[in-house]
Amino acid sequence: MAEIRVEHLRKAFGDFVAVQDSNFVVGDGEFFVMLGPSGCGKTTTLRMIAGLELPTGGKILLGGEDVTMRRARERDIAFVFQLFALYPHMNVRKNIGFPLLAQGMPGIEIRQRVEETAKLLRIDHLLNKSVSGLAGGDRQRVALGRAIVRRPKCFLMDEPLGTLDTEFRDLMVHELRELHNRIHATTVYVTHDQMEAMSMADKIAVMNHGVIEQFGTPREIYDRPATMFVADFIGSPPMNFLGFGGGLSKGAREIVVQGAKVAVPEVREDIAPAEMALGIRPEHIRFDDASKLRGAIYGTEYLGTTQIVAVETSGGIIKARVPAEIRLNAGDHVGLALSSARLSLFEKGSGRAVRTAIHDAASQGRAHHG
Amino acid sequence: MSLTSAHSVVAPSAISKRVAGTIIVLYALISIVPLLWIFATSFKTPPDSIAYPPKILFQPSLEGYCNLFSTRTRQTPEYINSLGPATGVCDETVRKRNMVIAGPSNFMPRFINSLIIAFGSTFCAVFLGTLSAYGFSRFKVPLADDLLFFILSTRMMPPIAVAIPIYLMYRELGLSDTALGMILLYTAVNVSLAVWLLKGFIDEIPREYEEAAMIDGYTRLQAFWRTVLPQATTGIAATAIFCLIFAWNEYAFAALLTSGTAQTAPPFIPTIIGEGGQDWPAVAAGTTIFLVPILVFTILLRKQLLRGITFGAVRK
Numbered sequence: 081m082a083e084i085r086v087e088h089l090r091k092a093f094g095d096f097v098a099v100q101d102s103n104f105v106v107g108d109g110e111f112f113v114m115l116g117p118s119g120c121g122k123t124t125t126l127r128m129i130a131g132l133e134l135p136t137g138g139k140i141l142l143g144g145e146d147v148t149m150r151r152a153r154e155r156d157i158a159f160v161f162q163l164f165a166l167y168p169h170m171n172v173r174k175n176i177g178f179p180l181l182a183q184g185m186p187g188i189e190i191r192q193r194v195e196e197t198a199k200l201l202r203i204d205h206l207l208n209k210s211v212s213g214l215a216g217g218d219r220q221r222v223a224l225g226r227a228i229v230r231r232p233k234c235f236l237m238d239e240p241l242g243t244l245d246t247e248f249r250d251l252m253v254h255e256l257r258e259l260h261n262r263i264h265a266t267t268v269y270v271t272h273d274q275m276e277a278m279s280m281a282d283k284i285a286v287m288n289h290g291v292i293e294q295f296g297t298p299r300e301i302y303d304r305p306a307t308m309f310v311a312d313f314i315g316s317p318p319m320n321f322l323g324f325g326g327g328l329s330k331g332a333r334e335i336v337v338q339g340a341k342v343a344v345p346e347v348r349e350d351i352a353p354a355e356m357a358l359g360i361r362p363e364h365i366r367f368d369d370a371s372k373l374r375g376a377i378y379g380t381e382y383l384g385t386t387q388i389v390a391v392e393t394s395g396g397i398i399k400a401r402v403p404a405e406i407r408l409n410a411g412d413h414v415g416l417a418l419s420s421a422r423l424s425l426f427e428k429g430s431g432r433a434v435r436t437a438i439h440d441a442a443s444q445g446r447a448h449h450g
Numbered sequence: 451m452s453l454t455s456a457h458s459v460v461a462p463s464a465i466s467k468r469v470a471g472t473i474i475v476l477y478a479l480i481s482i483v484p485l486l487w488i489f490a491t492s493f494k495t496p497p498d499s500i501a502y503p504p505k506i507l508f509q510p511s512l513e514g515y516c517n518l519f520s521t522r523t524r525q526t527p528e529y530i531n532s533l534g535p536a537t538g539v540c541d542e543t544v545r546k547r548n549m550v551i552a553g554p555s556n557f558m559p560r561f562i563n564s565l566i567i568a569f570g571s572t573f574c575a576v577f578l579g580t581l582s583a584y585g586f587s588r589f590k591v592p593l594a595d596d597l598l599f600f601i602l603s604t605r606m607m608p609p610i611a612v613a614i615p616i617y618l619m620y621r622e623l624g625l626s627d628t629a630l631g632m633i634l635l636y637t638a639v640n641v642s643l644a645v646w647l648l649k650g651f652i653d654e655i656p657r658e659y660e661e662a663a664m665i666d667g668y669t670r671l672q673a674f675w676r677t678v679l680p681q682a683t684t685g686i687a688a689t690a691i692f693c694l695i696f697a698w699n700e701y702a703f704a705a706l707l708t709s710g711t712a713q714t715a716p717p718f719i720p721t722i723i724g725e726g727g728q729d730w731p732a733v734a735a736g737t738t739i740f741l742v743p744i745l746v747f748t749i750l751l752r753k754q755l756l757r758g759i760t761f762g763a764v765r766k
Contacts, residue, residue: 132661152664159665165658169680182667226666 082143082233082266083108084129089138091124091290098124100290102138106234106283109264111257113277116287117313122270123238125287129268130236131155142233153182158227160237164219166211166226172198173207176225183230197229201259217248224259234266241276253279274314278302286310304438305424308431311359317388317399319359319424327353328425328434335425338395340372343420345437351427356434359424362388365400371415377408391416485741492734499730514731516540518557518722518739522549557736560718565743566629567714568697571636575693576686578637579644580652584674586645587652588660598649601642609639610702617706627712635703640693647692651685652678687754691747698744715740 084106091099099121106112114122127133129140131152140148147155158179166175173194180190198204201221206214211222220240227235240256241249257280260267271277277284278298285295286309294306305311311319324337328351334343337358344358363386375393382404389400389408398416408414425434433439462470491499493510522544530550536542544551586594616635617626625631655678663673679686705717719736722729748755 130661130665132665152661153667153669155665157665159662161658161662163656163658165656165662167659167677167680178663179666182663182672226662230666 083141084112084234084266084268085139085141085144086125086129087139087141089125089128089140090136091121091128091133092136097290099128099135102292104285104292104295106266106268109266110282111260111267111269111280113269113271113281113284114287115271115274115277115284115313117272120287121290122285122287126236126238126268126270130157130159132159156230156233158230158232158235160223160227160235160240162239162242164223164240166214166219166222168210168212170211171207172203172209172211172214172222172225175211175222176207176229179226179230193229194225197225200228200262201225216244217252220244220248220252221255224256228259228263228265232265234268237267237269239271240269241271241273249276256280274316278314286313288313303422304433305359306433308357308359308426308428308433311424311426311433315361317362317401319361320365320398321357321359321426322393322395322398323428324356324358325353326356327351328356338373338393340374342373342418342423344423344425345421347425348435348437348440351434355428357426357428359426359433360398360418361422362399362401364419364422365398365402366417366419367400367402367406367414368417369415371417373416373418374413375416377410377412377414379410380408488734488737490734491730492738494731494734496727496729496731499734500728511543511731512539513543514729514733514735516543516551517729517732518735519555520544520551521553521555523552524548525550556713556718557715557722560713560715561739563629563708563712564698564715564740567632567636567712568694568743570629570633571640571697572690572693574633574637575640575644576648576690578641579648579689580679580682580686582641582645583648583652584678586649588657598646601645604639604642613703613706616703620707627708627710629712632704632708632712632714635707636693636697636700640696643696644689644693647689648682648685651682651689655681684754687751691751691755694747695744 086102086104089099089102090097102121102125104112114125116122124133128135129142131147131150131154135148138148139146142155142157167178170178173191176197177190177194180193185193194207195204198207201224203218203221203225206218206222211219214222223240241252244252253276260280269276269280281298283296284298284301286293286301288309294301294310296304296306301310302314305314305319308321311321322337324335326336328335328347328349330347330350332344332347334341335356335358336342342358373393375391375398378390378392378397380390381388385404386401387404387406387408389402391398391400391414393416400416421438424438425436426432427434490508492514493512494505494508495511495513498505498508498511516539520540525548527548530545530548533545533550536545541551585591586598591597620626620631623631625634659677659681660670660673663677664670668676699716700714701716704714708714708717715736719733719740722732722736
């Protein structure tokens, strides 16, 4: 197993820049997820790490070794494809053993390793079956088997659960994470599904338009989104944005939104007057008639334990996640109280988060920052 | 059941099925009658073969096959009677016509020429076609579209249109009447078909297979050999049959460029007519034997061929 270090990685296809200036480090044994909408450059980044695509610029280091321009087969990595890429003309045993055959390993040893791997994945009863008859989850396990049988430096996975149905997906998410906990393989996992990312990752990079918008733990990304894109992309429903104008000065603890004063985490930088946005997660909103921030109920979405309530305010619709027991009628006027400690502030123009007390509190609590 | 009734909306009705069946049977009959006629003629005696009205029922004879494989000389009955007893069926048949067998005919060597040239050129065309198709399918080839169009354009005129330049070129190069020359020529004609057909098949095979193999430690050529080729077998089989049929049946170039050592069966078979009257049974026998290799090859590959031909249609 090895650390993956990506430095100033860049890839252009003609005029189109798929990845620009990516920098990140995946620690040895870490489960790293690249998350983003389709076309954001996450798969291209993965393919460059694999050696299936050569970068236009930058460096890729695997376990300290520069492999930027090396061939895929010289990198000692394993790749799990979205469509699994199981060879239809070989049975399960041959599929799993295929990478070992390339190394010229003796047949007896291959057999042994394949059987060990199959046992680990609980597919030892399928070894002599043809791959074309397998169910989705088993195909996935065979694909994983082909990856882990070689004990490579790292695993790269390109939306490996993308084609499975929801039920299988949840199961495989747990299985993958459990497998990772057992073998501690450095893993880079690409997905557009935030649930997969949040539930499996040690570290996440959120990408958009070829740029890494934020790199951090799932908690950091959810609680302290670095950009409005991240805030909007993560969370269901996503973060609410309330527009307000004016600058901010260091030490400010209060802003005015829609005529209501809202306490915010202490601002730690000066911002020249501009269009700003206050970001608040739906679950950090309570109903409080004392609040000056008011709106009318527009609709509700009942989810069993909670409900999502859309409230129409003078600044647009705000979604709140509140306990399911509260009885609400469309058109009711309600006051909205925001949990001040959990608020984020953004510059609307750049989408960048304003530095506040929540960032400093976080970086004090950790040895290194993302 | 609602499922069956819903199904019957799209499924053909019993009547239209029967009509379609009848049309297919009729068409098959029309197509096969000439072949059956040739097959029957090959077992007739020369008088039976030109009898009018044509004989449907007749006494089968091997005279056609005997004449096909032998050259004969006419002798006086006294001379024939002076010979010992006939040494075989053919000897006996021939003696009845006051002839004796002088030696083997040229049919076997010509037939072997046909086999060598047709299979050789098919192998070359499919080999080159597979590699080029893979290249066009997987790599960014500069001017790929123009090149593919150029390759296709070699098919846009009848090959015989370039017969004279090729004849002159071959004479200069010493390739006239050589098996190598014919193999090169048929390969050149077939390779365009092979590239186009195979490119379609290879495009359908996801790149992930080779990419997976290359990550797993194989070179591109190994990945191609172990993952792409096995999945392209249907396409390769279909392409091979098309190429083989062309090379096997080709007449015009063969007649023009081969006359002796490298002559193939198609230009040879008609020359049988001239030897000792119009020997239709011998011609028919030659044609019948000529059909066998293609028949065997097609039957061997018919599964792949059927899948190959319907491949794109079913998938898209």
